[in-house]
Amino acid sequence: MNRTAELLAFDQRHLWHPYTSALHPLPVYMVAGAAGSRLHLADGRELIDGMSSWWCAIHGYNHPVLNAALTEQAARMSHVMFGGITHEPAVRLGQALLQIVPAGLEHVFLCDSGSVSVEAAIKMAMQYWSAGGHPEKKRLLTVRGGYHGDTFMAMSVCDPVTGMHHLFRGAFPEQVFAERPSCRFHAPYNPADAADFLTKIERHAHELAAVILEPICQGAGGMWFYHPDYLRMVRDACDRFGCLLILDEIATGFGRTGRLFGASWADIRPDILCLGKALTGGYMTLAAALATRAVAEQISRDGGVFMHGPTFMGNPLACAVACASIGLLLAEDWQGRVHRIEELLKAELEEARNLSGVTDVRCLGAIGVVETAAPVNVPQIQAFFVDNGVWIRPFGRLIYVMPPYVISEEDLTRLCRVLVAGVKRFHR
Ligand SMILES: *Cc1c(COP(=O)(O)O)cnc(C)c1O
Numbered sequence: 001m002n003r004t005a006e007l008l009a010f011d012q013r014h015l016w017h018p019y020t021s022a023l024h025p026l027p028v029y030m031v032a033g034a035a036g037s038r039l040h041l042a043d044g045r046e047l048i049d050g051m052s053s054w055w056c057a058i059h060g061y062n063h064p065v066l067n068a069a070l071t072e073q074a075a076r077m078s079h080v081m082f083g084g085i086t087h088e089p090a091v092r093l094g095q096a097l098l099q100i101v102p103a104g105l106e107h108v109f110l111c112d113s114g115s116v117s118v119e120a121a122i123k124m125a126m127q128y129w130s131a132g133g134h135p136e137k138k139r140l141l142t143v144r145g146g147y148h149g150d151t152f153m154a155m156s157v158c159d160p161v162t163g164m165h166h167l168f169r170g171a172f173p174e175q176v177f178a179e180r181p182s183c184r185f186h187a188p189y190n191p192a193d194a195a196d197f198l199t200k201i202e203r204h205a206h207e208l209a210a211v212i213l214e215p216i217c218q219g220a221g222g223m224w225f226y227h228p229d230y231l232r233m234v235r236d237a238c239d240r241f242g243c244l245l246i247l248d249e250i251a252t253g254f255g256r257t258g259r260l261f262g263a264s265w266a267d268i269r270p271d272i273l274c275l276g277k278a279l280t281g282g283y284m285t286l287a288a289a290l291a292t293r294a295v296a297e298q299i300s301r302d303g304g305v306f307m308h309g310p311t312f313m314g315n316p317l318a319c320a321v322a323c324a325s326i327g328l329l330l331a332e333d334w335q336g337r338v339h340r341i342e343e344l345l346k347a348e349l350e351e352a353r354n355l356s357g358v359t360d361v362r363c364l365g366a367i368g369v370v371e372t373a374a375p376v377n378v379p380q381i382q383a384f385f386v387d388n389g390v391w392i393r394p395f396g397r398l399i400y401v402m403p404p405y406v407i408s409e410e411d412l413t414r415l416c417r418v419l420v421a422g423v424k425r426f427h428r
Contacts, residue, residue: 004030004042004043007030008028008030011028012025012028026378026379027379027382027383029041029386030042030043033062034049034061034062035060035061035062036060036061036062036404036406037049037060037061037403037404037406037407037408037411038061038411039061039391041386045386045389046389047386047389047390047391048389048390048391048403048407048411048412048414048415049061049391049403049404049407050390050391050392050401050402050403050415050419051391051392051393051401051402051403052278052282052402052403052404053282054277055219055250055251055256055277055278055402056277056278056280056281056282057278057281057282057404058254058255058256058278058281058282058325058329058334058404058405059281059282059325059328059329059404059405059406060404060405060406060407061282061404063281063328065324065327065328066280066281066283066321066324066325066328068324069320069321069323069324070283070317070320070321072320073089073316073317073320073321074317076316077316078315078316078317079312079315079316079317080316081311081313082110082309082313082314083309083313086314087314087316087319089314089316089317089319089320089323090110090314090316090319092319092323093108093110093319093322093323093326094108096322096323096326096327097275097288097290097326100260100326100330101261101273101275101290102261102263102264102268102269102270102273103269104269104292104293105269105270105273105290105291105292106290106291106292106293106296107290107291107292107293107295107296108288108289108290109124109288109289109290109291109306109308110286110287110288110313110314110315110319111286111287111288111289111308111310111313112285112286112287112310112312112313112315113149113276113285113287114149114250114274114276114277114287115148115149115150115151115154116149116151116287116310117250117274117275117276117287117288117289118148118149118151118153118154118157118212118246118248118250118274118289119149119151119153119154119308120289120308121210121212121246121248121272121273121274121289122140122153122154122209122210122212122246123306123307123308124272124289124291124295124299124306125140125209125210125244125246125271125272125295126138126209127299127304127306127307128209128244128295128298128299129209131298131299131300131301131302131304132298136206136207137206137207137208137209137243138173138207138209139173139175139176139204139207139208139209140156140157140175140176140208140209140210140211140212141175141176141177141178141197141200141201141204141208141210141211141212141243142157142175142176142177142178142211142212142213143177143178143179143180143181143197143213143218144159144160144161144177144178144179144180144221145159145162145180145218145221145222145224146158146159146212146213146214146218146221146248147159147162147163147214147218147219147220147221148212148214148248149250152168152171152172153172155168155172156172156173156174156175157175157212158221159221159222160177162220162221162222162396163221176200176204176208177200178196178197178199178200178201179196179197180218180222180224180226181193181197181224181226181227181230182226183226183227183229183230184225184226184227184362185216185225185226185227185228185362185364186225187227189227189229189230191229191233193227193230194230194233194237197233197234197237198233198237201237201238201241201243202241205241205242205243208241208243209243209244210238210243210244210245210246210271210272211234211237211238211243211244211245211246212246212247212248213231213234213245213246213247213248214247214248214249214250214251214252214262215231215247215248215249215252215261215262215263215265215266216228216231216252216257216262216263216265216266216364217251217252217256217257217262217364217365217367219251219252220251220395222396222398223362223367223369223371223398223400225257225362225364225367228265228266229266231262231263231265231266231268232266232267232268235266235268235269235270238271244271244272244295245268245270245271245272246270246271246272246273246274247261247262247263247270247272247273247274248274249261249262249263249273249274249275250274250275250276250277250287251277253275253276253277253278253279254275254277254278254279254325254326254329255278255329255334255335255338255365255366255405256278256338256365256366256367256402257364257365257367258335258338258339258342258364258365258366259365261273269292271291271292271294271295272289272290272291272292272295273289273290273291274287274288274289275287275288275289275290276288278325279322279325280318280321280322280325281321281322281324281325281328283318283321283325284315284317284318284321285318286315286318286319286321286322334405337366337405337406338365338366338405340409341365341366341403341405341407341412342363342364342365342366344409344412344413344416345363345366345367345368345401345412345416346363346368348368348412348413348416348417348420349361349363349368349370349416349419349420351420352370352419352420352423355420355423355424355427355428356427356428357372357373357374357423357427357428358370358371358372358373358423358427359371359372359373359397366402366403366405367400367401367402368400368401368402368416368419369398369399369400370398370399370400370419370420370423371397371398371399372397372398372399372423372427373397373427374397374427375396375397376394376395376396376397376398376399376426376427377426378393378394378395380426381394381399381422381426382394384421384422384425384426385418385419385422388418388421388422389414389418390414390415390418390419392415392418392419392422399419399422399423401415401416401419403415
């Protein structure tokens with residue numbers, strides 16, 4: 001057996017991959033390296049990356065600036081505890097974040113992953129109300145079609161169907177769900193779209209700690225883009241009915257939708273903001289929950305403390321890379337790049353709209369989505385994509401791309417054409 005075959009055999013027998021069976025795992029491809037917007041397979045093939053490793057690798061892979069930030073920090077220290085200790089990478093990252101997030105968010109809680117930042121944000125909201133004399137405000141309101149992570153409280157606000165709530169019934173509190181916003185991002189806003197949300201927030205305000213949403217773009221819950229006016233409506237309703245607003249920008253943050261944050265489209269500020277994924281340019285796991293002064297002050301009044309503290313909190317390697325990644329983003333014309341990607345995605349994917357078996361095509365920023373009537377046969381279409389030199393990982397009825405911002409026009413064109421060819425071939 002050659003080396004790759006041996007590794008794959010062990011993997012298949014012993015390693016669990018995301019959302020897979022231990023007994024009948026889907027095939028996996030062995031990646032030996034990656035650079036720019038290409039993945040290098042162990043068998044020598046090169047794939048154009050359409051996924052940015054799940055929203056993360058905005059600058060592409062193996063970036064010299066990020067590599068240097070990582071190795072320079074490793075030479076000083078890779079990790080120290082954050083209890084009773086601080087360090088320059090964490091402080092610099094805090095400064096960089098406060099420069100770019102909506103004004104008024106002033107307190108940064110660093111943690112290890114997106115899901116954990118969602119847990120921290122929810123805890124902040126609950127502690128805010130209990131410190132304010134309302135310990136009964138502990139439930140959450142969200143919309144259907146959302147995704148907020150795989151830990152328990154995060155799961156409780158994921159879409160009940162695609163988030164598989166039935167598997168865990170009774171293990172987490174039942175939250176309040178409003179209909180998914182139906183007004184598309186590019187269509188005129190219909191105020192009737194707000195009705196279900198407004199009914200729910202009014203009915204449940206007395207027991208709600210917060211509303212939690214992905215602004216503008218719902219990611220893993222359905223790749224759905226909705227109207228900024230819906231978000232303004234939510235902000236306004238939270239203020240009127242006395243709920244905090246948590247915006248989960250773990251997927252939308254750092255320019256993916258064409259603005260630096262999804263919230264920028266509606267020009268609103270959440271009370272608590274979650275960041276992750278592209279925070280380190282896809283180098284390592286790091287996330288943050290940021291709170292306004294008002295939230296932080298209320299949690300901390302009368303000697304209160306925020307009750308969370310992960311072991312790897314503020315990991316210096318991750319913070320150093322995150323600083324470098326934010327610096328890199330702001331130093332280049334990211335908005336121009338994302339805009340050019342959007343224009344190309346729109347032009348190239350349009351052809352899929354009229355194919356039988358396709359129900360929708362939508363693009364926003366550096367995200368392009370083809371929705372099909374029938375669920376995708378993932379191993380089959382994935383093999384086709386790999387054979388044609390691209391990396392696209394569909395789920396459900398969604399075949400989508402969100403490439404690194406550094407992808408060339410040529411590579412992006414090829415990515416889209418193979419996507420459309422795959423749809424033609426497997427969905428009629
Ligand atoms: C990926 C994601 C999460 C979870 O982040 P992890 O780092 O996987 O824990 C939460 N919310 C949104 C919107 C995400 O896209």
